[in-house]
Amino acid sequence: MLAGCAAQGELPAPDAADTVDPAAAAPAFEGPFAAEYTTAWQETESQFVRDAILDETVSDAELAEAVERLKACTERHGMHITEYNGGRYTVAPSDVGGEEGNQILGACEKASGEHPLALLHRSAIINPENRDRNELKAECLIRNGAVATSYTAEEFAHDNTTLDFPFLDPASGEAIFWRCNDDPRTGQ
Template identity: 40%
Template sequence: MTKGYLLTVVMAAALVTGCAAAHTAPSPSTGGPDRGADRPLFRGSFAAEYHEAWEKSTTAGVKAILRDERITDHEWSKVLTLLETCLDERGISLDVYNTDGSYEVNAGEMDGRIANERMGGCEQESGEAWIGHLYRSQTSNPQNIPATQLLTECMVRNGAVPTTYTEEEYLDDAPTLSFPFTDEHGFEIFIACNADFAFEK
C-alpha cells in the first residue's frame, strides 16, 4: 500500500515545530499570469489561503469552486471523485480516503517514486491539494484561528501546562518539545491536542 500523505505531513510538522503562517491578505498586484479582473477579491477568514490556491491552481474546474470562497459538500464530493478517476487512469486505485486528508492506495508493482509523482499530479489536477485543506479547515476552524493558538489553548485547558502558558512560549518550546508540563501525562495530552484541538481529557 502506498499512502497519500503530502499535505498531512506538512501540516503535522508545522504543529510540532511551531511554525505558524501569517494569515494576511496578499496584495492584488501579485500573482500569476491570470492576475487582474478575472481573479476574485477574496475577503473572508481564509482570504490568503484562497488567494494562494487560486494562483497555484491550473484547472478551470478548481477555480470555479474557489471563486465564491465556499466549498459545499457536493463540491468536495466531486473533487474526491475526480481524484479517484485521475488515480485510476494512472494505474492506481484509491482504497481509503481519511477525514484528516490522508489516503491509502493500491499501486500494485508500480515503483514508489512514480506512484508518488502520479498521486501528487492527481491531487493538483483534481483540486484535492487545495480544496481538501480549505474544506477541512473551514469546517473545523471557521474563524481560521492559528493552529498554534488552538493547540496551546488545548494544552492549557487540559492541565498539561500552567494556566499562564502562552502561544509565544509554545513557539519557543515546540522545536525541542521542551514543554513545562504540569501533568505526568503532559506529553500524551500534547499528542491528543495535536490530533484534535477540541480534546478534553
C-alpha cells in the same frame, strides 16, 4: 466529469478542458480566509477549483467531487485509495511506491483539485475565524491537560518542528497532541 490525468508513466495534470488562464485576476476575496482563497486561485491550473472557491466556500459536494477525481486519477496510475478522511487518505500497497508514488499522489492531488479544496474545506470547519493554528493547538493541549497552563503558541511552534513537547504525562500527552492536531477545537 472526472478530471483527467496523463497516461501511466507521466505525472497527472488537469484535462485541457479544465485548465484556466493563469493571467486571470483573482476576485476580491473578503472573508477570514481571503488570503488562502487568493493563493488557491493564483496557484491552481483547474477551472473546477476556481469555480468551487469563487463563493469563498468549499461545499461538501465540491469536496466529494474532488475526492472522486483524486481516486480516479490515482487508479489510472496504479494506485488505489482505500480510505479518505478529511484530507488524509490511505493507499493500498501496489507496484508503485517510493518517490514515484509520492510524485503521482502530489500531482493527482493538484490535478483533481483535492488540494487545495480539502484544506480550505477543513479549515473553515475547524477554524472558522482563521485564528493562528499554533494558538489553537497550544490552547487545546492546555485544555486537555497535556501541557502546563503557561504553555504558549510560540512554544508550540518551536516544539512542533521537532515533535518534542513538554508533556506533563508523555504517554497521554502524545495521544492528546495528535487529537489536538486533528481537531484543535476539542482535541477529541
